[in-house]
Amino acid sequence: MTAEMLTLGVEKLSSHGEGIAFSEGKAVFIPYTIPGETVLCEITESHASFLRAQLLEIKTASPHRVDPPCPLFGICGGCALQHIDYTHQIRLKQETARETFRRIGGFDPAELEIVTGEPYHYRNRTQVHACKDSGLGFTKAGSRETVRTPHCPTLVPVLDRWFASENRKARPFHELSALIGDRPRFTAFAQDERIYIEGRDAYAHATVLGKEFRFPVAHFFQSNISVLEKLIARYIEPLEGASALDLYSGAGLFSLFLADRFESIECVESDSVAVETARGNLSNARSAVRFSDIPAERWIKTPHARQSFECIVVDPPRAGLTAEVRAWLAGTDARILTYVSCDHASLARDLRDLHSAGWQTLSLTLFDFYPQTGRLEAVARLSRGV
Numbered sequence: 011m012t013a014e015m016l017t018l019g020v021e022k023l024s025s026h027g028e029g030i031a032f033s034e035g036k037a038v039f040i041p042y043t044i045p046g047e048t049v050l051c052e053i054t055e056s057h058a059s060f061l062r063a064q065l066l067e068i069k070t071a072s073p074h075r076v077d078p079p080c081p082l083f084g085i086c087g088g089c090a091l092q093h094i095d096y097t098h099q100i101r102l103k104q105e106t107a108r109e110t111f112r113r114i115g116g117f118d119p120a121e122l123e124i125v126t127g128e129p130y131h132y133r134n135r136t137q138v139h140a141c142k143d144s145g146l147g148f149t150k151a152g153s154r155e156t157v158r159t160p161h162c163p164t165l166v167p168v169l170d171r172w173f174a175s176e177n178r179k180a181r182p183f184h185e186l187s188a189l190i191g192d193r194p195r196f197t198a199f200a201q202d203e204r205i206y207i208e209g210r211d212a213y214a215h216a217t218v219l220g221k222e223f224r225f226p227v228a229h230f231f232q233s234n235i236s237v238l239e240k241l242i243a244r245y246i247e248p249l250e251g252a253s254a255l256d257l258y259s260g261a262g263l264f265s266l267f268l269a270d271r272f273e274s275i276e277c278v279e280s281d282s283v284a285v286e287t288a289r290g291n292l293s294n295a296r297s298a299v300r301f302s303d304i305p306a307e308r309w310i311k312t313p314h315a316r317q318s319f320e321c322i323v324v325d326p327p328r329a330g331l332t333a334e335v336r337a338w339l340a341g342t343d344a345r346i347l348t349y350v351s352c353d354h355a356s357l358a359r360d361l362r363d364l365h366s367a368g369w370q371t372l373s374l375t376l377f378d379f380y381p382q383t384g385r386l387e388a389v390a391r392l393s394r395g396v
Contacts, residue, residue, distance in 0.1 A: 014053040017069060020045050023102045025110065025355065027090030027384025038063050041151070042084060044072035044094055045102065074098035079130070079163050086159060087151035089382040096129040096381065103386055107354050107376055115358035117365065124376040124386075125244075127237040132381060133164045134216070135199045135233040138173075144181035146173060164382060169200040197227055201235060213287075218263065219243065225261040225287055234379040241377050242267055245348055245389045251320035255344070257306050257335075258325045262288030264350075268323070269295035276314060280305040310338040321346045330356025340367030347392040354388045361390060368394060 018031035020043045029043030031051075037060045040051050048070040051063035068075075078084075078092035091099050104122050111119045141147045145158035161174040176182040190196055190209025197208040199216075206214035208227045216223045216231070219239050225231050232238045246264050250271035256264055259277040261284045268275050275297055279285050285303040292299050302309050306326075309315055315338065322344045324331065330353065331339070339347065340363075347369060351357035354376075361371060369392040377387040 015050060015066065016053065016063070017048065017050050020047045020049060022109075023106050023384065025106055025384050025386075033061065036061050040065055041090065042093055043068075044075055044098075046072045047075075072098075082157060082159060085150060086148050086157055087153070088148050088162070089164065090384050091382050099129075099381070100124050100126060100378065103378065103384070104376065106384075107386060107388065110354050111358045111361070111374075113358075114355055115362045115365075117361070117371075119371075119374050122374065122376050124378055125237065125240050126378045126381070127234060127240070129381045130163045131165065131167055131170065132234050132236065133162075134166050134169070134201055134235050135197065135231055136162070136165060136169065137195055137197055140183040140187075140194045144184045146176055146182050146186075166200055168203050168205060169198060172198075172200070172205055199227055199231065219247075219267070221266055223261070223263055223266060224291055225263075226283055229261065229281070229284060229287075231261075232379065237377055237379050241350070241387070241389060244375070245350070245391065246323070247271075249321050249323075249346065249348065251345075253317070253319050253321075255319040255322045257309075257322060258327070259288060260284050260325070262291040264323050264325065265299065266291055266295075268321075269297045269299065272297050272321070274298040274300070276300050276302070276317075276319070278302045278304070278306055278309045307332055307334050310335060319344045321348070323348045323350070325350040326356075328353045328356065331360045336360060336363045336367075339364060339369075343394075345394055349390045349392065351388045351390070352385075354386055357388055357390065361392075364392060370394075 016033055020029040020031050022030050022045050024030050028039040028041045031038045031040060040063045042065050043049050047068060049065055050067040051065055053061050053063050055062035074095045075093055076095050083089055083092045104124055108119060108122055138146050139148055139156040141156045141158045147157045147159040150157050160177055161170050193209060199206045199214040201216050206227050211227050213224050214227045219242060246267045253274045254268050254272040255276045257278050259265055259279045265275050265277050277288055282303045285301050372391045372393050374390045379387045
C-alpha cells in the first residue's frame, strides 16, 4: 500500500502537545509541529474521525520554533514541546484550555491566567526505566521500548547529575538492582541535594512552603515543587473556617496547610498506605483530623458525609469526579469548593454539572506543572453565593 502524504496547515495544539491540522473534515494529529506552520506529513493511522501523521518536512516554519536542548527530543517520549519557545508554549496552552472549557464545560473562561515556574530543571520526581543494555532511561515516544538517557534537562540539577553519573557506567541498572531489587521501572525523587530511590528508600521527604512532608517514594507526589508552592499559597493557605473536607486527600499535603486555619478536617482517601502516611504528617496538627480510608463514592453514603463543611477541597484522579460524587456535591451546604485538577477536560465536564447545580466559579487558574509537555493542572474556586 502506498503511503499517503499530505501538505497541511497546522491550526492549533492538542492537549497532548501535538499540532492539529485538518484534511477532508478530519483532524490530523502531527507531533512536533506548531500552529501556523505548513508541513508535509505522512499518514500513519486512520480512524473514523481523525488521523495521525508523521512529520516529514516543514514547508513554512513558525517564528516560535527553537532548537530543542535535549539531543533525544523526538526519540524519548517525555517531552512534546521543546521545539516551541516557552513563552509561546504558554500562550498555546492557554488557548487549548480555553477551547476545552467552551466546548465541554459550556462556558467561556475568557483570558485564563497560567502560573509558571522554570521551563527546565524543574522536575523533582521521575520514573526511571531499565534499558536493554542495563542503562537507565525513559520510554521512547509512541513505544514501550526504552532509550538510555545521558541526562535530562527537565530534571532538577541534583537528579540530572545523578542520572548522568549513573549512565557513565557500563551497566548502571545491574549495579543498582542489587540495592533496589530486579524492578524494570522505579521512581526517583529529589529536592535540594537528597535523592530518594524506590526500593532503596521506603519514604521520601519534601519541604513545601517551610513544612516538612513525608510520602512513600513509590506513590504519587507532585513533580514540580516550586509551582506546587504557588498553587498552595494562592488556593489552599487562604482558606479558613470551622470545618473542612479534604476529598482524595492522599498523604495529607493540603490538609497539612488546612490544619492551620480550620478547627476540624475530614480526610477521605481510598489508599490505606497514603492514609497511614497522612496520619504521621498530621500527627501534630492544631485541628482535629478524622481519616477515612475508603473510596469517595462509599464515603458519601456514610453518616460522616451528612455533617456540615464550610469548605471542601477535591483533588481527584485524571478521570475527575464520578457522577455520584458530583451529585453529592450538588446537595452540600458548603460555602466554598476548591477543585484541583490534573485534566482540564474532566474538570470542564465537572464544572458544567456543578454550575447546573448552583455552584458558581469565582476563579479559574492554570498551573504549568509540566513545561515542555502538553499537560496542565488547573484549579477552580467555586461558591454557592451565600
